[in-house]
Amino acid sequence: MNRLLNCINNKRSSDTPVWFMRQAGRYLPEFMEIRKQNTDFVKLCLNSDLAKEITIQPIKRFDLDAAIIFSDILMIPYGLGQNVNFKKGFGPQLDELQIDISTKVNNETFTNNLKPVYEAIKKVRIEIEKKSLIGFVGAPWTLFLYMINRQSPKKNFNFEEIIKNNTLTRELYKKLEEIICLHIKNQVDAGANIIQIFDSWAGLLPENQLKDYCYEPTKRIVEFVKKLNIPAICFPRGIGKNYEDFCSSVKPDCISIDYEVDPNWIKQKIKTPVIQGGLDPKVLLKNREDVEIEVKKYLDIFRDQPYIFNLGHGVLPETKPEIIKFVTSLVREYK
DSSP states (O other): OOHHHHHHHHOOOSSOOBOOTTOSSTTOHHHHHHHHHOOOHHHHHTOHHHHHHHHHHHHHHHOOSEEEOSOOTTHHHHHTTOOEEEETTTEEEEOOOOHHHHTTOOHHHHHHHTHHHHHHHHHHHHHTTTSEEEEEEEOHHHHHHHHHHSBOTTSSOOHHHHTOOHHHHHHHHHHHHHHHHHHHHHHHHHTOOEEEEEETTGGGSOGGGHIIIIIHHHHHHHHHHHHTTOOEEEEETTOGGGHHHHHHHHOOSEEEEOTTSOHHHHHHHOOSSEEEEOBOGGGGGSOHHHHHHHHHHHHHHTTTSOEEBOBSSOOOTTOOHHHHHHHHHHHHHOO
């Protein structure tokens, strides 16, 4: 069994696995060569040969313990008929949501819309037979927010404004749960053997709304993943001290922590599930001595329990590939 599955399933703490969120991406020159020729990001995600190649690039370069399929959480809105564009320097832009169209997209149509994603997973699985292959989805809240807000909600976020249409909120949430589970099953059928659920904007929810919009829907999705005999990793970014409540309510197999939460507090409060991540991606922009201190801090804190080394968010575009190699070596050589 590979390191990552061994850590999650068997709770082994002796051999720390390592992979990086956004490990396939803009910091790699080989990725940028492909990107120059393929400026439409959604079309790139739907090119199964190129998506396979990009997914495998960091595995070839760093021999990491897992590949994560090159795709995007916003492929779900795309599959539901909401057009998605990625504008340089701005981020994602979504067309106006046509709720009557999106909620009526059937499973067959959705699967056909994202067929190249599943083909890419099949192709990756053949090439990295002994490694973990992570499929992923956005959580209902984060996808709902993007579909209603039509862009990153970093500015001018108003919770009451987002959920003001009760009927739309109810209908879209119901559809998203159903389609997220379908997208998960399709990825698992294609060869993914771990699923990560990204709730990138969980931290924007008012604390008294976390149960209804984050915990409960995510719990149902995690239960669905477990029925497939696949481990579920959850990343409810930005929820701070509510990581404890999230874990006791949702019960994922692994919890990925962001860089704003104190790892010592996490160690004290969360005994299960397996912990993943935490290191601030900006640390990787520092000199090697500082990087080593920060990496070993996380390894020291979690040394006596199952722990997966990762970041508290994605690799930044300005990160040097040599630093990823250096960090991977530090994890491998840590005793």
